[in-house]
Amino acid sequence: MPRFDFPVFGELYSQKMQDNIACVYFKSNIGNIVVLNRGFVMPFSKLDSLIEKGTETINTTLKRSVGLSGVVIISLSAMLPGIFVTPTFAAEIMGAGIWLAFIVAAAVVLPAAISKAELSSGMPSSGGSYVYLERTYGPLIGTISGLGLWASFLLKSGFALIGFSAYFLAVTTYFDIDMEMMVLSMSALVFITIVNILGVKKVKAIQTPVLLVTLGMLAITCVAAFLVDDFDGGRPFKAAFSTDLWTLAETSAFVFVAYAGVTKVAAIGGEVKDPEKNLPAGMLLSLLIATVIYSLIAYLMMAAIPGEWWFGEDGKVVENPIFVFAENVAGTEFGIFAACVSVLAMISMALAGILASSRFLYAMGQDKLLPPALERVHTKFETPHWPIIVTGVAMGLAIFFVPLKDVVKLASGFKIMIFIMINTCVIILRQTSERHGWDPSYKGALYPFMQIWGILAGLFLIYFIGTKAVVGASAAIVSGLLTYYLYGHKNAKIAQTPFQTILGKTEEKSE
Structure with a gap:
């Protein structure tokens, strides 16, 4: 079967199963072709003869069942729970002005979101x-980034299951119930792993009502904040603009992880209907909504509650800020209700996290960089069950061994690095578009200034995360190198990449 010495890009206009053979039809830069299982390419005319001979195949394709609303729901479900943990840890660094740090972090995420919207429309x-x-x-870079992305998404989802225990503790304390929090976290992990195996529609069915209830609870809390006697709208404003630039940058780098979910949905691009339109629109809309919610809630909680309330009676940082916020502005009973909703929201975040992170292993399995079992799709549920199970087990280990604050820093550091690389991808593909046929249906505005801003701002924030970012990146690089040279190298599809074209290098095509 023919192979090409450069990646093939083009307009997807049909995808279906034909006699158990996964067929993806392209109008491409090399003519009308059919692509079988991502990488094996043949002309339309050859397909009939292949079918006539009979071919035994294993299903390695995922069903496209997620629309625009599903993209937004999954993105917001992956992002919004960040507000349930990060504010108090951010306030430990910056004080009451943290709302500005959320806006600055969003400004750094925006170029990567625009770049990823373009990339997802061209490679859905x-x-x-x-x-x-x-x-x-x-x-090689794919292996390093794939494992690193898997780990960072896994850590962020683990951070949700670690963080939700603080909210559940508030509920059990109120009702005088004795419960082991680690057992509860592990039980929730088993539940969300099973739901992911059952399919992306089941994930959406759970996330939609949880998201609506969460938004409703947050809206009521914000309205109640305006009505408290101690409300001081000037307090967070003054605190933000009296903070020095370095502290603002450090805080922005810390809360960056809260926005990681904005592009998480691109990991399930193979399951999105009309992805060339729905992925870009969904990601950018989700970023806008999340930025408004994050900055508004951070502003109001600091305006409504005086003093350094983010430190508890024991002097440690409070790990359930939304419960404290709701209790202070609307009473204990509503605070308990908010804690219950927060538990559901953070489980929903972990649900989306396993959904997205498992797809990195699935994609690497399809590219033969990881064992073939990871590319197989369950015949009944149409989900990559082995990547989901592996991700669930790894998340359990992270919950058991990694402290919450370290999880946030590790995940933030690597996500910033990946977002920098995503911005460079757009620059490289645009510069080599004639050679590699890069012509996506969506092209981001203000190119290349937006990408340059994303790269420079990202590098600036990495500096403030400190050694945790270096440790996370080093672990990803070492594990990626070992995986590639011990396993993936002998199976990799060697092709002329756009990056090599930029460098003026060529490679012999593989047979």
């Missing part, structure tokens, strides 16, 4: 950032 497949980096830089 499961695996998201891993696929974009692998196709742009080659399998």
Whole structure:
């Protein structure tokens, strides 16, 4: 079957199963072709003969069942729970002006969201950032980034299951119930792993009502904040603009992880209907909504509650800020209700996290950089069950061994690095578009200034995360190198990449 010495890009106009053979039809830069299982390419005319001979196949394709509303729901479900943990840890650094740090972090995320919207419209497949980096830089960088992305998404989801225990503790204390929090976290992990195996529609069915209830609870809390006697709208404003630039940058780098979910949905691009339109629109709309919610809640909680309330009676940082906020502005009973909703929201976040992170392993399995079992799709549920199970087990280990604050820093550091690389992908693909046929249906505005801003601002924030970012990146690089040279190298599809074209290098095509 023919192979090409450069990635093939083009307009997807049909995808279906034909006699158990996964067929993806493209109008591409090399003519009308059919692509079988991402990488094996043949003309339309050859397909009939292949079917006539009979081919035994294993299902490695995912069903496209997620629309625009689903993209927004999954993105917001992956992002919004960040507000349930990060405010108090951010306030420990910056004080009452943290609302500005959320806006600055969003400004750094915006270029990556625009870049990823363009990349997802041109390569709408499961695996998201891993696929974009692998196709742009080659399998070595793809392996490093794929494992790193898997780990960072896994950590962020683990951070949700670690953080929700503080809210559940408020509920059990109120009702005088004795319960082991670690057992509860592990039980929730088993539940969300099973739901993910059952399918993306089941995930959406759970996330939709949880998201609506969460938004309703937050809206009521914000309205109640305006009515408290101690409300001082000037307090967070003065605190923000009396903070020095370095402290603002450090805080922005810390809360960056709260926005990681904005592009998380691209990891399930292979399951999105009309992805060329729905992925870009969904990601940018989700970022706008999340930025408004984050900054508004951070502003109001600091305006409504005086003093350094983010420190508890024991002198440690409070880990359930939304409960404290709701209790102070609307009473204990509503605070308990808010804590219950927060528990559901953070479980929903972990649900979306396993959904997205497992797709990196699935995509790497399809590219033969990881064992073939990881590319197989369950015949009944149409989900990559082995990547989901592996991700669930790894998340359990993270919950058991990694402290909450370290989880946030590790996840933030690597996500910033990946967002920097995503911005470089767009620059490279645009510069090599004639050679590699890069012509996505959506192209981001203000190119290349938006990408340059994202790269420079990202590098600036990495500096403030400190050694945790270096540790996280080093672990990803070492594990990626070992995986590639011990396993993936002998199976990798060696092709002329856009990055090599930029460098003026060529490679012999693989047979």
